[in-house]
Amino acid sequence: MITKDWEKAASLFINGKIGIIPTDTIYGISCTASNKDLVLKIYKIKSRDLKKPFIILISSVKDLSKFGIFLISNDERIISKYWPGPVSIVFDINEDRYEYLHRGTNTLAFRVPRYNKLVELLKNTGPLVSTSANITDSEPTRKINDAVKIFKNKVDFYLDVGPLNNPPSKVVRIVNGRELIIRS
Numbered sequence: 010m011i012t013k014d015w016e017k018a019a020s021l022f023i024n025g026k027i028g029i030i031p032t033d034t035i036y037g038i039s040c041t042a043s044n045k046d047l048v049l050k051i052y053k054i055k056s057r058d059l060k061k062p063f064i065i066l067i068s069s070v071k072d073l074s075k076f077g078i079f080l081i082s083n084d085e086r087i088i089s090k091y092w093p094g095p096v097s098i099v100f101d102i103n104e105d106r107y108e109y110l111h112r113g114t115n116t117l118a119f120r121v122p123r124y125n126k127l128v129e130l131l132k133n134t135g136p137l138v139s140t141s142a143n144i145t146d147s148e149p150t151r152k153i154n155d156a157v158k159i160f161k162n163k164v165d166f167y168l169d170v171g172p173l174n175n176p177p178s179k180v181v182r183i184v185n186g187r188e189l190i191i192r193s
Contacts, residue, residue: 010165010166010167011153011157011166011167011169012166012167012168012169013168013169013170014168015126015129015130015168016133017166018030018130018166018168019130019133019134021165021166022039022040022041022130022134022137023041023133023134025040025041025044025047026040026165026166027039027040027047027050027051027054027164027165028040028164028165028166028167028168029142029150029153029156029160029164029166029167029168030127030130030139030168031124031127031168031170031173032066032120032122032124032127032139033093033094033095033120033122033123033124033127033175033178034095034173034175034176034177034178035141035142035149035150035151035173035175035177036141036142036149036150036151036153036156036173037064037066037139037140037141037142038051038054038055038139038140038141038142038160038164039051039066039137039138039139039140040137040138041134041135041136041137041138042065042110042135042136042137042138043135043136045109048063048109048110048138049109051063051138051140054160054163054164055140055143055144055145056144056145057140057145058145059112060112060113060114061112062110062111062112062114062116062117062118063110063118063138063139063140064097064118064119064120064138064139064140064178065110065117065118065119065120065136065137065138065139066119066120066121066122066127066131066136066137066138066139067119067120067121067131067136068121068128068131068132068136069121069128070085070088070092070121072119072135072136073100073119075135075136076102076104076107076117076119076136077102077103077104077107078100078102078117081186082186083186083187084183084186087181087183087186087188088183091179091181092120092121093121093122093123093128094121094122094123095120095122095123095175095176095178095179096120096178096179096180096181097118097119097120097178097179097180097181098118098119098120098180098181098182098183099116099117099118099180099181099182099183099191100116100117100118100119100182100183101115101116101184102115102116102117103115110138116182118180120139120178141177142156142159142160143159144159149177151172151173151174152171152172152173153167153168153169153170177192178192179192179193180192
């Protein structure tokens with residue numbers, strides 16, 4: 010199902026569905042981060058290496074505490090340079106209950122989007138995992154119709170906002186209050 014209705018998309022996520030949605034960078038395959046079974050299903054849909062964690066989209070910095078991440082003052086300074094915006098920030102995480110998300114890496118990447126409609130959706134759904142809407146090692150899809158051709162009924166819905174021509178997110182890691190650029 011293709012929709013342009015953000016509220017419907019939020020409802021579908023809340024009711025355990027997987028969707029392809031616009032992010033502040035590219036279209037992404039997403040589901041609620043709290044649903045382990047759906048997260049694992051996205052790995053299969055995308056043919057993604059099980060050792061590679063997904064990015065988690067959050068509505069605000071406060072959502073980090075839901076994952077046992079508490080910031081020191083220099084972390085906050087670094088984060089304020091990038092969020093909201095198209096930058097994913099990697100944090101260390103030592104919570105075994107999130108192993109299905111961090112995949113043994115003990116790190117998770119988060120992003121607070123600048124895209125207001127997406128932030129509102131996240132306020133309703135809670136954190137969402139996200140990964141580019143493509144099969145691993147192929148180009149990300151920029152148009153919803155291209156995603157439909159690839160994934161057909163393997164996902165439950167598609168949220169269409171027209172073509173997206175943004176580059177993938179920059180990735181930064183914070184270690185001991187220091188910023189390291191992983192992908193620019």
